[in-house]
Amino acid sequence: MRWDIPPSEIPERHRANTHPRDSNSHIMEAFREKYVLMFLVILLVTIGMVGFALEEGGLKYWLLVALLILCLVYCIVHMVGSSYLVVDSDGITVRTPFSSKLYEWIDIEGFEIGLDLNDGISERVYIRLTDPYRGQLEVPLPDSYGVGAKKLADFLRKRREHFTTRSKYKQGFL
Numbered sequence: 001m002r003w004d005i006p007p008s009e010i011p012e013r014h015r016a017n018t019h020p021r022d023s024n025s026h027i028m029e030a031f032r033e034k035y036v037l038m039f040l041v042i043l044l045v046t047i048g049m050v051g052f053a054l055e056e057g058g059l060k061y062w063l064l065v066a067l068l069i070l071c072l073v074y075c076i077v078h079m080v081g082s083s084y085l086v087v088d089s090d091g092i093t094v095r096t097p098f099s100s101k102l103y104e105w106i107d108i109e110g111f112e113i114g115l116d117l118n119d120g121i122s123e124r125v126y127i128r129l130t131d132p133y134r135g136q137l138e139v140p141l142p143d144s145y146g147v148g149a150k151k152l153a154d155f156l157r158k159r160r161e162h163f164t165t166r167s168k169y170k171q172g173f174l
Contacts, residue, residue, distance in 0.1 A: 085145055096142055108129060110157070112125070124149055125156070
């Protein structure tokens with residue numbers, strides 16, 4: 001699975017092409033295969049429940065069918081590529097289906113790998129931020145973008161080092 005798209009290969013009308021990026025920016029798309037699998041399983045269960053609801057005719061079965069349809073819509077929203085990570089000179093932009101958040105390099109202290117107990121027992125990358133009002137915060141990334149937590153954390157560390165060193169040179173601090 002390809003996870004690193006150079007800016008020169010981003011089509012003009014691509015959903016991730018929201019503002020000009022420099023030649024060092026990277027776009028990592030979310031790992032969609034899990035949503036395809038979830039969609040197929042939920043679709044089979046929904047078809048079975050529709051058959052059961054038609055046979056039995058109870059309101060509780062139709063409510064369950066409606067809930068399963070909402071789950072199918074959730075999977076479809078995630079499958080169409082609405083989640084991605086943009087790493088550029090501004091910082092890290094995390095885009096999910098319903099929000100977008102930029103974490104600037106100046107606010108990022110580092111990256112850690114931790115266990116996510118809500119999603120089974122899987123590793124997740126956490127962004128360690130410094131907030132002048134709340135102190136140190138750890139924000140989890142919603143996905144590992146198809147490369148695994150360790151590779152993603154290493155990549156983000158290298159990009160942070162590259163961009164923060166480069167910005168210090170630009171400002172004349174080094």
